[in-house]
């Protein structure tokens with residue numbers, strides 16, 4: 001899904017750009033970005049060694065996403081660097097077409113600057129334009145920063161899946177499901 005690039009002003013005064021990823025220019029940086037964000041928090045669903053795709057595979061993923069009307073992928077660029085990315089997936093099945101799901105992840109140095117808020121605003125607007133009736137997401141229990149962002153943007157908890165996540169040390173966490181009606 002294509003997105004008209006949008007400038008946003010961060011809380012520290014810098015100007016950032018929300019845009020679709022560029023498959024050729026961004027593929028390598030986005031693999032590094034993903035490895036970095038999963039190493040900075042336990043609240044994403046992969047470990048770094050599970051982000052092992054090649055630059056060519058990443059280029060294909062980005063090209064397919066930009067061309068796919070059921071998916072929107074956005075990156076936030078700050079000072080020429082990828083600060084974060086987010087995505088929205090719509091469902092093709094007729095019975096699920098009223099729903100879409102979201103995901104988001106920023107590098108730690110860019111947390112708390114308003115990027116998460118701006119990204120969710122962009123995804124919510126794109127979902128509304130496409131007639132999506134409810135936006136859904138899930139987060140690992142304990143992610144207070146994520147939950148604060150989601151509640152600020154109008155999401156409410158709808159369910160919990162106990163012990164859905166098991167960390168390497170054997171400890172378990174629930175997945176919390178949230179929804180926002182549009």
Ligand SMILES: CC(C)(COP(=O)(O)OP(=O)(O)OC[C@H]1O[C@@H](n2cnc3c(N)ncnc32)[C@H](O)[C@@H]1OP(=O)(O)O)[C@@H](O)C(=O)NCCC(=O)NCCS
Nearest residue numbers: 043104105106111112113114115116117139145146148149
């Ligand atoms: C969760 C995440 C996406 C939030 O994005 P962000 O850009 O840091 O969020 P924002 O700066 O827009 O802040 C949103 C709200 O979070 C809340 N918040 C900010 N700092 C917080 C903190 N330290 N603890 C709890 N809530 C906090 C505030 O209510 C803020 O709203 P305000 O700016 O109106 O005061 C980002 O921190 C991140 O990528 N974290 C790691 C990956 C992750 O957890 N992804 C989500 C997986 S489900």
